[in-house]
Every structure is written in C-alpha cells, then in structure tokens.
Amino acid sequence: MIGNSGDIEAILNFLKVDAAHESFIFPEDSDETITMTAHASVDTFSTWAEIVDNNAVTFSSKLALKDGHISSIMAESASVTDKVYIYEIAYGAAKTIIVRGRLMSGSVRISNTQQARIRGLEIPAGETVYYRIKCETGGASITASLRYHTHD
Numbered sequence: 001m002i003g004n005s006g007d008i009e010a011i012l013n014f015l016k017v018d019a020a021h022e023s024f025i026f027p028e029d030s031d032e033t034i035t036m037t038a039h040a041s042v043d044t045f046s047t048w049a050e051i052v053d054n055n056a057v058t059f060s061s062k063l064a065l066k067d068g069h070i071s072s073i074m075a076e077s078a079s080v081t082d083k084v085y086i087y088e089i090a091y092g093a094a095k096t097i098i099v100r101g102r103l104m105s106g107s108v109r110i111s112n113t114q115q116a117r118i119r120g121l122e123i124p125a126g127e128t129v130y131y132r133i134k135c136e137t138g139g140a141s142i143t144a145s146l147r148y149h150t151h152d
Contacts, residue, residue: 023071026062026146027053033076034059036087036133037141044138045088048095048130051146059146060128066150067125070099073144078105080140087134089120091127098123103142122151 027033032053039046051059062068070089078085084104090097098120123129133142 023147023149024062026051026059026148027055027057032057033143034145035141035143036085036131038085038133038135038137038139040138042138043134043136045086045132045134048090048132051089051129051131058128059148062148063123063125063127063129063150065125066152068123068148068150070120070123071147071149073101073146075103075142075144077143078103078140079142080135080137081105083136083140085133085135085140085142087131089129089131091123091129093128095130096121105142 032055034051034053037046038044053059073087073089075085082105084102087101087103088097089099
C-alpha cells in the first residue's frame with residue numbers, strides 16, 4: 001500500500017522518465033562501433049567484457065554520474081551468415097544481468113539493422129557495464145550500437 005502523496009509523486013515521476021525521456025546513442029559518431037565477439041567454442045559464452053567502442057570509450061563512462069537504462073541494442077553487421085547470437089548485458093562486479101537477448105544474422109549484414117528493445121533493470125551510476133555473447137559458430141562477432149537514457 002502506498003503510504004503518502006510523496007510516494008505517489010515519486011512513482012509518477014519514475015513512470016514519466018521511463019515513458020518519455022531524452023535518448024542517446026553509444027557510440028556517438030557514424031564511424032564508431034561496438035564489436036561483440038563470441039567464444040571460440042560453439043554455443044559457449046565469451047568471458048565478460050566491458051562495453052567499449054572502437055576508440056576505447058567505455059559505455060560505463062556515459063553513466064558515470066547518473067543512473068540509466070539501455071533502451072535498445074541495434075545490431076548492424078555480423079561476421080557470419082544465417083547464425084543465431086545470444087547476448088547478455090550486466091553491470092557491476094557481481095555481473096547483475098539486466099537483459100538477455102537473441103539476434104539472427106540473415107546475411108553478412110544483419111537484415112535491415114535489427115533493433116531489439118530492452119526493458120531491463122536500471123544501471124546505477126558509476127557501475128561498469130559488461131556484455132558476453134555466444135553464437136552457433138564459434139568466434140563469430142557482431143557490431144552494434146546502444147540507445148540509452150539517464151535519470152536526473
């Protein structure tokens with residue numbers, strides 16, 4: 001049961017931020033990418049790795065001062081054709097998983113850039129954000145970008 005009007009206001013403010021917010025893209029420029037590479041063995045998760053773009057900018061740096069959510073992942077290309085990729089994204093030393101997802105490459109380019117909407121847990125400010133991925137072909141990789149928003 002909600003105790004007072006302050007509780008209700010806090011809940012409404014949270015719902016407002018989750019429903020309508022300013023979205024950001026990581027990485028931020030058209031020549032930047034995130035590459036996620038599967039373990040060399042078939043259907044075996046890679047080790048956890050921090051999400052970093054090709055210029056060594058960490059996704060964690062975007063959430064250094066504010067809590068945030070990943071809104072979606074956009075897979076842009078794949079190293080092998082017609083294969084399924086399973087990914088997990090987590091934060092912190094304990095690797096608290098915020099989302100698990102599945103993508104399939106239709107050709108060397110993932111068909112029409114697949115966007116998977118994410119309704120995962122909030123990532124606390126200052127936490128390191130990680131991924132791991134596996135594929136039905138060992139050592140396969142995807143390039144991707146993230147949409148995210150922060151909380152004030």
